[in-house]
Amino acid sequence: MNPVLPLLALRAFTETGRYRSLKKAAEAMGVTSGAVSQQIRQLEERLGVTLFTRTRYGVRLTEAGAKVHPALVLAFDQIASSLETLEAINARPTLTISTVPSFAASWLVPRLGRFTSRHPHVEVRVEATASLIDLHKDRVDVAIRHGLGEYPGLVAEHLMAPVLLPVISPALLEKGPRLQVPADCLGYPLLQDSDRADWQLWFRAMGVADDPRAERGVSFEDDFLLLRAAIAGQGLALVRDVYAVDDIAAGRLVLALDLPWPTDFAYYAVTMPNAAKRELVRAFIDWLKDEAAREQI
Structure with missing residues (x-):
């Protein structure tokens, strides 16, 4: 077998299996759906196995694809984590927060100075957007969401019920x-x-x-x-x-x-499980909870 690893093709296979969709895999990789499809086809030709079957809802891993997909997901997640570690070596500590514009303007931003005064070495970035970000692929540490608290695969901590x-x-x-x-x-x-x-x-x-x-x-x-x-x-x-x-x-x-x-809806601080263990993320969520508790006294 060729010792040169087809990393791009393996990434296309991994993301397509993760999202069960060529389109979503393409969005995660920043390429076109056609490019993802071509990489998977080349990988299948090289290995001599079929990795996906098409369904009315997208694509589904074959038995062969399902055997190796979990290990590849873990491998690419570890590569991404290692890259973040290297980027952070000489970088100033940063926190990227995502929430809707109304919550950012009316609640978060007026109080944010109290957090930055406690942590002056931290660079806080607030991304105010009405779009629902994907914590699996977007570089966001904490998303503040308004909903029922049901966020599969993520850690959601209750802040307040308005x-x-x-x-x-x-x-x-x-x-x-x-x-x-x-x-x-x-x-x-x-x-x-x-x-x-x-x-x-x-x-x-x-x-x-x-x-x-x-x-x-x-x-x-x-x-x-x-x-x-x-x-x-x-x-x-x-x-x-x-x-x-x-x-x-x-x-x-x-x-x-x-x-x-x-109402039935409440605000939650939502993070990836690995991010929830980081000291800086934990400090920010604890601060959010303290600020929310102030409103209820």
């Missing part, structure tokens, strides 16, 4: 109709989430009969924009308390009614 609050700018409240019961909110312009669902659900939970006004009003894709519109006096907003707490404390917003509405 509630939805109806908030309004003091100026708009002063010149508008009085707010005494939930139905009174319908007398104001309602600022909507992107799905136009939160207000309708809140009114139902508060025992208010269905009303077409509950789904009218300007909608916003991002909660941070919704908050800015509320501060500008454009209407009533229904927002997560973790987003509004600082604006309420500063007097930019007030509670329209003290009627919080809990």
Whole structure:
């Protein structure tokens, strides 16, 4: 056998087996699906065995492919880990954090100085994106996610369970109709989430009969924009308390009614199992938990 290892072809085989998809393997490698397919075909020709069979859902490892795939996954993961170790030898310690823009702007960034003051030697990078990153392939240490806590193959640690609050700018409240019961909110312009669902659900939970006004009003894709519109006096907003707490404390917003509405979703710090054991990652997650606990005192 040729002693030169076909590393590119083996990587194509490994990633395709990992994701059960040529397209996802190509994305992980930064190449085209055709290039991945060609590398696998060349590997199969060289070895004289079939490694995958096609299905309606993607590709499936053959018996021969399944025998060697776990060892190759481990080998390439070890290579990636070794490369990270070499890169870190002379590099400043860094932490890359991923979360949605609204959480970054309204909660994380205003508090981040307390972490950096404790760890001035650490370079923190915040990636604010609405896209769901893949911790298996993206260089992210901690992802802060809003969901039910079900993240197979990852370590998820509970941070906080927000509630939805109806908030309004003091100026708009002063010149508008009085707010005494939930139905009174319908007398104001309602600022909507992107799905136009939160207000309708809140009114139902508060025992208010269905009303077409509950789904009218300007909608916003991002909660941070919704908050800015509320501060500008454009209407009533229904927002997560973790987003509004600082604006309420500063007097930019007030509670329209003290009627919080809990949801099933919560915020979690999510990491890869190996990353969760790193001292710096552990320190950041512990700090997140401390900050979250402050909000609940």
